Amino acid sequence: MESGLNRLWTNVKALPRNVRDSVMRHGAPTSDRARSQAVFGNFFLHIHSVRVHPRSLKLTTTWALGVSLVSQFVILTVTGVLLMVYYNPSVELAYDSIKDFQYVVPTGRFIRNIHRWIAHMMVATMILHMARVFYTASYKAPREFNWVLGMFLFVLGLAFSFTGYLLPWDQLAFWAITIGANIAASPNELAAALDLPKAFYIGDIQKEILLGAGSVGQGALTRFYLLHVMVLPIIFVAGLAVHIWRIRKDGGLAHPGGNRTAAGKGVGTSDARPLTPAEQPKKTYGLMAVVAGTSPHTGKDLDETVSAWPSLLRAELAVFMATMLIAVALGLIADAPLREIANPMVPENPAKAPWYFLGLQEMVSYSAFVGGILIPAVVVIGLGLIPYLDREPEPSGVWFSGPRGRRIMGWTVVFATITAVLSVAIPVKFGWLRNWYPDISQLVIIVFNPGSLLTAAYALWSLVVIMRTRSTRLGAIALFTCFLVGFLILTYVGTYLRGPNWDFYWSQADWPVH
Amino acid sequence: MPGRLEPEPIGRRDFLGLAGWWSAGIAIVGSLLGMARLPKPRVLDEVSARFRLGAPSDFPPGTDTEIAGRNVRIVSNQEGIRAMSLICTHLGCIVGREADGGFSCPCHGSKFDPEGEPTAGPAPRALTWLAVSQSADGTLIVDKDTEVSAEEVYHV
Numbered sequence: 001m002e003s004g005l006n007r008l009w010t011n012v013k014a015l016p017r018n019v020r021d022s023v024m025r026h027g028a029p030t031s032d033r034a035r036s037q038a039v040f041g042n043f044f045l046h047i048h049s050v051r052v053h054p055r056s057l058k059l060t061t062t063w064a065l066g067v068s069l070v071s072q073f074v075i076l077t078v079t080g081v082l083l084m085v086y087y088n089p090s091v092e093l094a095y096d097s098i099k100d101f102q103y104v105v106p107t108g109r110f111i112r113n114i115h116r117w118i119a120h121m122m123v124a125t126m127i128l129h130m131a132r133v134f135y136t137a138s139y140k141a142p143r144e145f146n147w148v149l150g151m152f153l154f155v156l157g158l159a160f161s162f163t164g165y166l167l168p169w170d171q172l173a174f175w176a177i178t179i180g181a182n183i184a185a186s187p188n189e190l191a192a193a194l195d196l197p198k199a200f201y202i203g204d205i206q207k208e209i210l211l212g213a214g215s216v217g218q219g220a221l222t223r224f225y226l227l228h229v230m231v232l233p234i235i236f237v238a239g240l241a242v243h244i245w246r247i248r249k250d251g252g253l254a255h256p257g258g259n260r261t262a263a264g265k266g267v268g269t270s271d272a273r274p275l276t277p278a279e280q281p282k283k284t285y286g287l288m289a290v291v292a293g294t295s296p297h298t299g300k301d302l303d304e305t306v307s308a309w310p311s312l313l314r315a316e317l318a319v320f321m322a323t324m325l326i327a328v329a330l331g332l333i334a335d336a337p338l339r340e341i342a343n344p345m346v347p348e349n350p351a352k353a354p355w356y357f358l359g360l361q362e363m364v365s366y367s368a369f370v371g372g373i374l375i376p377a378v379v380v381i382g383l384g385l386i387p388y389l390d391r392e393p394e395p396s397g398v399w400f401s402g403p404r405g406r407r408i409m410g411w412t413v414v415f416a417t418i419t420a421v422l423s424v425a426i427p428v429k430f431g432w433l434r435n436w437y438p439d440i441s442q443l444v445i446i447v448f449n450p451g452s453l454l455t456a457a458y459a460l461w462s463l464v465v466i467m468r469t470r471s472t473r474l475g476a477i478a479l480f481t482c483f484l485v486g487f488l489i490l491t492y493v494g495t496y497l498r499g500p501n502w503d504f505y506w507s508q509a510d511w512p513v514h
Numbered sequence: 515m516p517g518r519l520e521p522e523p524i525g526r527r528d529f530l531g532l533a534g535w536w537s538a539g540i541a542i543v544g545s546l547l548g549m550a551r552l553p554k555p556r557v558l559d560e561v562s563a564r565f566r567l568g569a570p571s572d573f574p575p576g577t578d579t580e581i582a583g584r585n586v587r588i589v590s591n592q593e594g595i596r597a598m599s600l601i602c603t604h605l606g607c608i609v610g611r612e613a614d615g616g617f618s619c620p621c622h623g624s625k626f627d628p629e630g631e632p633t634a635g636p637a638p639r640a641l642t643w644l645a646v647s648q649s650a651d652g653t654l655i656v657d658k659d660t661e662v663s664a665e666e667v668y669h670v
């Protein structure tokens with residue numbers, strides 16, 4: 001009896017410590033070993049490797065873009081959940097609930113601003129992150145699949161923005177989604193041009209699945225809301241987790257000399273030769289020795305690496321705080337736009353998509369199917385395949401692959417700029433096939449338009465570079481640079497040089513007044 | 515054994531194992547297909563595409579009227595009445611009237627002549643002409659789901 005009570009009392013006294021120990025299996029992280037164990041044993045932290053190369057921590061290696069993207073996603077999730085508190089996804093109330101955020105809800109305007117601006121920032125950062133990975137050749141084996149995953153996350157990120165755009169149910173939202181849904185239906189254009197029977201009009205099916213109806217209404221709002229707050233976040237988080245976990249499995253960030261071993265496991269030593277017994281790690285960190293043949297980063301170049309805790313965690317926290325600072329600043333400086341309530345009778349003139357889709361809108365203004373579906377699909381698939389088509393072994397982590405790469409890039413910028421400007425200038429100045437031959441077949445216009453010719457010119461240029469230099473890496477540099485330059489120029493034209501009726505204007509001051 | 519056509523016998527465990535994998539696979543794929551059917555609506559709930567225009571006398575010959583809220587234009591001449599949709603055949607924006615009597619689209623710059631034929635821009639087809647009919651009480655009716663040729667005129 002008594003001893004039973006005593007024991008209970010002892011347990012009660014030890015309660016705080018025992019609870020803590022049951023949650024965390026390691027002691028206080030005072031030694032290197034304990035910190036490593038903390039990272040390795042923690043469900044959330046073990047997505048990191050235990051030790052990292054100091055080069056990975058340098059700003060010029062990554063420009064902190066990836067971690068900033070994660071921070072932005074966290075910020076979007078938190079502000080998004082807050083917006084869901086009052087947002088009401090019905091066509092009668094959606095617009096009013098956004099208005100409430102502007103004028104009634106405490107801090108509502110601020111939170112909405114942050115959500116909107118960080119969503120824009122996320123698209124821009126995704127492109128920059130992709131460019132940094134590409135130009136440092138960090139997509140090479142064993143990291144090919146992580147590049148593909150990244151492309152997948154990029155598409156999901158755009159889908160987030162596209163679905164989010166409908167939710168305020170204002171003019172911008174309504175017409176952007178009307179156009180988007182009709183792009184989904186645009187394979188019909190091809191079917192019609194080829195005189196195929198109705199059964200081949202798959203565009204109608206795609207549009208109905210997207211909108212749940214024949215036109216944008218409550219069905220579309222319900223579906224887009226569901227995608228935006230539920231389906232996309234779940235898929236995105238899963239993809240993101242694999243993306244980050246693969247970094248560790250692929251041997252940390254790419255760096256020159258840090259090279260591949262079989263299956264890319266346990267990378268970190270400078271060569272792929274198995275360790276001699278003398279070199280075998282003397283110290284192992286528990287399970288870590290078992291996980292990979294040569295235990296990750298505990299091999300002979302242990303001295304070259306630093307502990308992830310605290311070095312990496314500190315860097316990550318710094319990036320997160322910087323991102324927060326930007327978010328707060330943006331949220332205070334500028335208000336997220338909100339137009340008049342959606343009016344299915346009168347489109348805005350000009351009706352412009354968000355800036356990152358304006359390059360596409362340029363393309364779509366030549367042909368809906370080619371500009372809205374075919375070219376984007378070719379671009380995404382083409383970029384996704386780069387690591388499989390360019391397999392030249394070369395030190396990853398060197399910007400632009402040295403002076404030759406830089407020279408190719410310079411020439412490509414010149415070529416890509418001239419062709420992109422021509423692709424806009426010629427139709428503006430001289431019109432296009434229909435102006436020249438009014439009776440021309442629609443099929444010809446679909447196939448030969450400034451957008452498809454520009455894409456073909458870019459592909460051709462990359463092939464020429466491969467032939468002249470005998471290097472697939474240089475060809476890849478040419479292709480990716482073409483993509484970036486084309487995207488920038490078309491986005492610029494769509495944003496600043498297009499006015500009412502999508503006509504060309506040098507400045508907004510020249511727009512006709514109605 | 516040479517010459518025998520019978521297949522290699524398969525072990526009982528192997529057979530059961532394979533059967534298990536295949537039935538699980540078929541069950542999963544089957545249910546995915548079943549689920550994929552759900553999002554495609556069986557009926558599109560929409561306001562009726564047919565609407566009442568008004569009495570024929572509201573559209574005397576020689577008039578050219580845009581019906582507010584319907585995105586339809588009514589052209590009337592000596593021969594009869596025609597109705598043209600103002601929904602752009604490119605990606606569904608609403609076209610606006612130009613000074614020359616033609617139409618232009620605000621979204622990607624398609625231009626149409628007064629008969630709806632495309633003259634510039636990405637629109638793949640002419641603006642559509644819609645079926646006009648008359649109800650028992652004489653009211654004109656436009657059916658936005660039924661397309662007719664540009665020559666078809668409804669004689670009142």
Ligand code: HEM
Pocket residue numbers: 073076077078079080081083084087098112115116119120122123157158160161162164165167168228229233336
């Ligand atoms: C994962 C968690 C997220 C949740 C719960 C969420 C939730 C919401 C909600 C409720 C709205 C409607 C309120 C409004 O329009 O202001 C909204 C709007 C929006 N979201 Fe998200 N969102 C999330 C992530 C994202 C991401 C990752 C992006 C883009 C990369 C994004 C882009 C947008 C955009 C562009 C809008 C329109 C914003 C506006 O009109 O102010 N969202 N989101």
Ligand code: FES
Pocket residue numbers: 602603604605606607619620621622623624635636637
């Ligand atoms: S919707 Fe009319 S030109 Fe695109």
